[in-house]
Amino acid sequence: MSASTALRPAPTRARAVVVPGDSSVEAWVAEVAALTRPDAVVWCDGSAAEKQRLLDGMVEAGTLVKLDEAKRPRSYLARSHPSDVARVESRTFICAERAEDAGPTNNWRDPALMAAELREVFDGSMRGRTLYVVPFSMGPLGGPISQVGVEITDSPYVVVSMHVMTRVSRYVLDLIDAGQQWVPAVHSVGAPLARHDQDVPWPCNDTKYIAHFPESREIWSYGSGYGGNALLGKKCFALRIASVMARDEGWLAEHMLLVRVISPEGRRYHLAAAFPSACGKTNLAMLRPTLPGWDVETLGDDIVWMRPDDDGALRAINPEAGFFGVAPGTGVDTNPTAVATLSHDVVFTNVALTDDGDVWWEGLTPEAPEHLTDWTGANWTPADGAAGRPAAHPNARFTVAAAQCPSIARDWDDPAGVPVDAVIFGGRRATNVPLVTQALSWDHGVFLGATISSERTAAAEGTVGELRRDPFAMMPFCGYSMADHWSHWLEVGDSLNPALRPRIFQVNWFRRGADGRFLWPGFGENSRVVAWIVDQLERGRGLRSDAGAVLSPVGLLPAPGALDVDGLDLPDGDLEALLDVDAGPWLRESDLTESFFAGFGDRLPEPLRDQLEGLRHRLGH
Ligand code: GTP
Ligand code: SPV
Ligand code: MN
Numbered sequence: 239m240s241a242s243t244a245l246r247p248a249p250t251r252a253r254a255v256v257v258p259g260d261s262s263v264e265a266w267v268a269e270v271a272a273l274t275r276p277d278a279v280v281w282c283d284g285s286a287a288e289k290q291r292l293l294d295g296m297v298e299a300g301t302l303v304k305l306d307e308a309k310r311p312r313s314y315l316a317r318s319h320p321s322d323v324a325r326v327e328s329r330t331f332i333c334a335e336r337a338e339d340a341g342p343t344n345n346w347r348d349p350a351l352m353a354a355e356l357r358e359v360f361d362g363s364m365r366g367r368t369l370y371v372v373p374f375s376m377g378p379l380g381g382p383i384s385q386v387g388v389e390i391t392d393s394p395y396v397v398v399s400m401h402v403m404t405r406v407s408r409y410v411l412d413l414i415d416a417g418q419q420w421v422p423a424v425h426s427v428g429a430p431l432a433r434h435d436q437d438v439p440w441p442c443n444d445t446k447y448i449a450h451f452p453e454s455r456e457i458w459s460y461g462s463g464y465g466g467n468a469l470l471g472k473k474c475f476a477l478r479i480a481s482v483m484a485r486d487e488g489w490l491a492e493h494m495l496l497v498r499v500i501s502p503e504g505r506r507y508h509l510a511a512a513f514p515s516a517c518g519k520t521n522l523a524m525l526r527p528t529l530p531g532w533d534v535e536t537l538g539d540d541i542v543w544m545r546p547d548d549d550g551a552l553r554a555i556n557p558e559a560g561f562f563g564v565a566p567g568t569g570v571d572t573n574p575t576a577v578a579t580l581s582h583d584v585v586f587t588n589v590a591l592t593d594d595g596d597v598w599w600e601g602l603t604p605e606a607p608e609h610l611t612d613w614t615g616a617n618w619t620p621a622d623g624a625a626g627r628p629a630a631h632p633n634a635r636f637t638v639a640a641a642q643c644p645s646i647a648r649d650w651d652d653p654a655g656v657p658v659d660a661v662i663f664g665g666r667r668a669t670n671v672p673l674v675t676q677a678l679s680w681d682h683g684v685f686l687g688a689t690i691s692s693e694r695t696a697a698a699e700g701t702v703g704e705l706r707r708d709p710f711a712m713m714p715f716c717g718y719s720m721a722d723h724w725s726h727w728l729e730v731g732d733s734l735n736p737a738l739r740p741r742i743f744q745v746n747w748f749r750r751g752a753d754g755r756f757l758w759p760g761f762g763e764n765s766r767v768v769a770w771i772v773d774q775l776e777r778g779r780g781l782r783s784d785a786g787a788v789l790s791p792v793g794l795l796p797a798p799g800a801l802d803v804d805g806l807d808l809p810d811g812d813l814e815a816l817l818d819v820d821a822g823p824w825l826r827e828s829d830l831t832e833s834f835f836a837g838f839g840d841r842l843p844e845p846l847r848d849q850l851e852g853l854r855h856r857l858g859h
Pocket of ligand 3: 493515516540
């Protein structure tokens with residue numbers, strides 16, 4: 239591997255918000271404590287005893303409900319404040335020195351002005367609370383693709399979640415002492431307590447900041463206790479800050495799942511797939527194939543870091559240690575592996591509570607229980623559901639260790655990672671985008687990634703269902719200009735060995751018929767599409783000689799008979815509709831792509847302009 243275990247030295251740029259006297263973690267913690275003025279400072283070690291102590295404390299404080307020990311061993315339910323249920327993209331800032339470096343799709347703020355604002359906001363923000371210092375590694379400790387950080391937080395819920403989602407360990411501090419680059423991340427719920435104040439179960443603040451300083455590689459988050467706003471190893475570090483590190487160092491940090499597919503012949507392939515939030519990454523990551531003979535092993539469900547190795551292949555790890563997955567829609571029929579993963583040791587957030595101390599959400603079972611306590615703590619009956627009030631919040635989540643997933647690959651935490659054979663892009667599209675297509679080249683694949691659009695889901699604020707652009711599923715997660723991200727992908731592609739370079743595909747499980755129903759059964763049946771993708775990889779390597787694909791204006795489509803739909807009983811015409819490419823709507827979509835691209839001005843890489851022209855040409859214009 240080109241990435242050796244040699245230390246990656248810290249960047250020299252000065253910190254933006256607090257400036258410690260020296261480069262040590264201790265000096266930085268002291269500065270943050272002097273600013274936020276907590277009652278106590280606790281250095282975390284990641285131990286099971288520490289986690290249990292925090293869990294017990296949160297049950298006592300009313301932040302967590304302990305679930306029935308027999309039904310759901312060692313598991314808990316958190317109910318957030320009803321205003322703090324998803325990521326807040328409108329308050330997510332990229333504070334690069336130059337606005338052009340944040341690009342037109344990020345909220346840019348001047349770093350010095352933001353630093354001054356944050357110093358005011360964080361002034362005394364932890365009064366009456368405990369400041370926890372959480373040293374963590376993204377990726378296996380000391381691994382060649384891994385990175386480390388330290389999160390300061392005043393939320394025990396965040397500490398416990400970091401225990402599950404990252405590797406929390408004191409050993410991280412030794413790596414930093416030895417000179418390893420690290421990301422300082424500060425989080426406060428923004429709810430200081432005066433001396434006689436009674437705390438609330440879910441403290442937070444109406445004013446929120448999720449601020450990133452890409453040059454000094456710092457994160458400052460204020461006002462929210464929820465998921466991607468508060469677990470700073472996840473979106474803030476592993477995507478926004480890591481994407482900047484990756485740009486500078488020649489690797490990729492992406493919003494992708496990672497799986498190993500094993501063909502009936504026993505050949506192993508690794509697939510990385512980018513889908514926007516709540517569009518099926520966890521489901522595909524835990525795919526249980528309906529096609530006989532095929533097997534899928536889980537490696538990751540949300541984030542992938544990939545580095546070119548010495549042979550010119552792209553090697554990938556999942557930098558996380560757990561799953562923070564969408565609960566609604568997760569059921570025995572749709573994702574039995576996830577349901578099995580959730581049988582013990584889970585923290586649920588914003589799902590419903592059953593009368594016998596277990597959890598429920600829409601889609602877990604076909605019928606709702608007769609009575610529930612909903613995610614807000616109110617009484618709930620199926621009549622409320624019928625009236626449009628779901629028992630679980632649509633963005634309710636589970637936090638669970640990856641290691642307890644039945645389909646997890648035995649070597650999932652190998653620090654060296656796995657070689658990626660295919661990259662897949664997908665979105666939620668009712669129209670136009672076929673069930674599956676293969677890109678005509680790397681550059682065409684980058685064009686497919688750059689033009690992903692998707693119907694909005696509940697994972698962030700905004701109107702659910704509205705179509706929005708989400709290039710590479712990274713629109714809310716790229717720490718620098720999206721157009722530069724496309725250039726970076728083009729460059730990384732050029733640096734790879736053409737024989738080992740991943741092939742690129744696009745999928746869409748969500749196409750609908752004129753009557754509004756999904757045309758594709760999805761879930762386990764997606765194995766049929768995965769099998770075609772693997773067949774195409776094998777054709778590319780000369781392992782198969784049959785014709786698998788036909789050319790269409792938007793890419794290669796499965797040739798008649800090449801996609802195995804045996805036993806599916808698809809209604810007449812549905813397969814044709816799933817693979818249909820209609821020139822009229824596609825030309826209109828090309829016009830929209832042109833104006834979307836225009837927003838990036840001359841930062842748009844020339845090859846993508848060429849790809850758009852090529853598409854129009856193939857469409858007959
Ligand atoms: P984040 O964690 O937000 O990044 O999202 P994710 O991509 O991991 O989302 P997840 O897999 O949890 O997506 C959940 C939603 O996608 C649920 O509503 C599922 O029912 C739906 N979904 C997943 N796979 C399929 C599929 O094959 N077909 C259909 N129709 N829906 C699907
Ligand atoms: C997403 O929104 O893409 C998530 C959930 O994976 S969160 O961690 O809240 O960002
Ligand atoms: Mn995600």
